Amino acid sequence: MPHELPKSYEPGAIETRWAEYWIKEKLFSVPTPPLGDTRPVFTLLLPPPNVTGRLHMGHMLNQTQMDIVVRWHRMRGFLALWLPGTDHAGIATQMMVERQLASEGKKRRDLGREKFIERVWDWKKHYGGAILDQMKRLGASVDWDREYFTMDENLSRAVREVFVRLYEEGLIYRGKYIVNWCPRCETAISDLEVKHEEVPGKLYEIRYPVIGSRESITVATTRPETMLGDTAVAVNEKDERYRHLHGKKILVPLMHREIPIITDELAQPEFGTGAVKVTPAHDPNDFQAGLRHNLPQIDVMDEHAHMNQNAGAYAGLSRHAARERVLADLKAQGFLVGETDYTIALGKCDRCGTVVEPRLSTQWFIKIKPLAKRAIEVVESGEITITPENYRQIYLNWMNNIHDWCISRQLWWGHRIPAWHCSCGEIIVAREAPAKCSKCGSSKPKQDTDVLDTWFSSGLLPFTTLAWPEKTRDQDVFYPTTLLITAYEILFFWVARMIMFGCHFMEGHKQDSVMKKASGWGAKKNDSVPFRQVYIHALVRDAERQKMSKTKGNVIDPLDIILRFGTDATRFTLAAMAAPGTDIAFSESRTDGYRAFANKIWNAARFMFMNVDRVDPGLRPVEHAVPTAGIPRFQASALEDRWILSRFNRVTKEVNEALATYRFHEAANRIYDFFWGEFCDWYLELIKPRLMSNAGDEARTACGNLVNLFDAAVRLLHPVMPFITEEIWHAIYDGKPPLRSVALASYPQVDEEQIDLAAETEMAVLQDLIVSVRQLRLDLKVEARIKIPIELFVHDAGTGISIMQNEEAIKRLAHVESITNVEEWRARQPPSRGTTRFDVHVVYERKIDVAFERGRLTKELEKIEKETINNRKQLGNDQFLAKAPPRVVEGLRKRAEELSVLHDKAKSKLEELGR
């Protein structure tokens, strides 16, 4: 038998099968389009997950949204390129391999740099692909032929090129500054990689004796151990209390070092004692003050944050131990004069949680202001739009306060800085290793040992993945990328840096003008931007709204959810909950509900096939390879046909609009309501008699409509639920589809001609009637099997005709034996119901529950009266009539009439009961 679908919906088997098929068939591979191609183009760069990563809910949400958008564009005829790849993740990957080594009792230095890097590549080969394999399970429609890794040779070459150019332009410099240092990772990290945490601490007051006087000056500090490196004490010039001490010298307790008292704005009279110790080698503010006053920089710690020989007697102690010892000694010698509780914003390494140490060291930096300038302009001018809009301001605020970016890392794994140091002191920055020093001619310049911050290379991806610095056809077509969908967390890390680099290195770039225009970007002036739109997605929290974290143990594993409910249901959940700007509290009950939705679709399909196979086994939908409006071959004769066709078109319109504005939840909900609430609940029920009919072509036509409608609905849903729709779509064509995948079929578009307001209104009245009778039946506790007669009064001829024409449907769906037209008063006899269009009375011998019915009616009447009061108040208000739009006033007037009718009915029925 054709069209066979298993009896029950089992997502697991279906999904793995299609996921493999899509990859095997290279369905989503996009070859370079030829010159003269006029198609619209859509490019999306996958935010590269870490090679060390495992799929989490954030990825899942991110990828679901991207896949929806990409599939939608592809089905609308766009040349849709989605570029996948992974990030080499310097610190994380190095940590991973170091851990592996540790289990063998080895350290990275035992192996040496080269061997270590070999190990990392080994590791990458074995475990690095995990997250991409997981992506494949999600059905992500990426172009696997273009998969990249940030350490690939071509991308590495581009990184060197960028570094050299920036250096030559004076935008990269090297210098000795205070940087954030992670003593565990043994590397510098950028400001962004430091996470601040408020912890209770103490503010210590230490007395420094003034030389040549009996006086002393008291400073406040949260880090007493750094006093060992103090080279001054600062007071504010305006502070009268210390005026007499200007120019005096003081003695650093414990170290017996003479240091000056300086006047500097660093010291604020209101805070603490108004005097502050200055430790240029251990605090960024003090560092700046030190430069202003030409103070010595005494570094008292080593790279592990242990005290060094400059710390005198404290050498060898950890910073924590040193603090204890220093405090004890100060106390013993009478220098510690106070300690108060104080909340400290402690900086910790984002990666490993170790307390970061501000450390004086020589690093490479990017002078960021010149790059930021253009990155601000393109957002301000709207060349790049950011959704939701509040992130635009956040971006601009950050950009306007940006600091230079430390890009060197003391790691082994990463892009090694293309600078060579000669013994003569010369530094040669070059694309390839120089044979000899350009200054002294020495033949052995050594390459800088540092590597670049991982974000340095990922910031280049929008163009380096398109062959930059070469100029290629791909670049002309696919750059700028169209959209970036990502998490707020990396707005600064990544998004901002891509914008800066893109605007800088792609300046003057022009996208293929025909394709640009076809894609809808004709009005955009700037093609140097890395993307035209940014969509920031929500954070996925657990059902209790808590942020998921490993330490809390509340992490929801998407693969586990997928295993239990299917990928389609999981995707649908995330889409349906993804209202822009709001976090998602993921709840399994929702996913469970959407699995039921998938099951509903499944069974509706089985029902369709059952009928098709009986009526016309060769029946196939009209092929829709090219975008067509509405459902052209749908033969709308009966009311329900016109109605469902209209509803389909309306929903199609809404879904397309929702997707265009990233309102994923709206798109998902529209489809859900349509498919279940309208198509299954009403349409299928209404056409059952015709499907079963033996008369002429009736069943054949009904089947034809059904198949064409179902096919269109499947295409409408496909971007959100790719697997079940693929399965059913192939089944519709009995395994011999006109295209290799529904993903290549066209996306439904609205045909305004097929929107039929009259049919929708007429249908609504019928639904009201059927529901009214059903309500009465339940109120009267009529047994389900029993059919009952109803008596009806209609208020207008149109309704009368409509009810007559659809008599059989009413009888069947409301379980009615006969319909008799009666006078109004009779139709209002309890038990009855009514709307402004009709009154219906149910003929049933059993007495109604008078008390219950009275209660119900009283409640109804109250509601009507309440609304009536409100309604009259408004209509009686001249201001309202004068100022409100006519549409609203008209609506209220119409409602007033309805209310009066409804009021009379309820009232008279109540009186009826009273008798």
Place this chain on the structure above:
RNA sequence: AGGCCCGUAGCUCAGUUGGUUAGAGCGCUACCUUGACACGGUAGAGGUCUGGGGUUCGAGUCCCCACGGGCCUACCA
């Protein structure tokens, strides 16, 4: 310190520019194995939209304050 977001039915969430009667899923209640589906069908109960002011003809929606919850940015010791 500055900024952002949230508080709507028992639970999880919608509610685009302020406009008529505030919605969905899950859960709950009653009835139903009607020939696709019990992962189902039919109907129902359940909300003074956190509280208090204000703007407006009109506020869940805009403004202010308070309370509660979350997040981000920041070099004040």
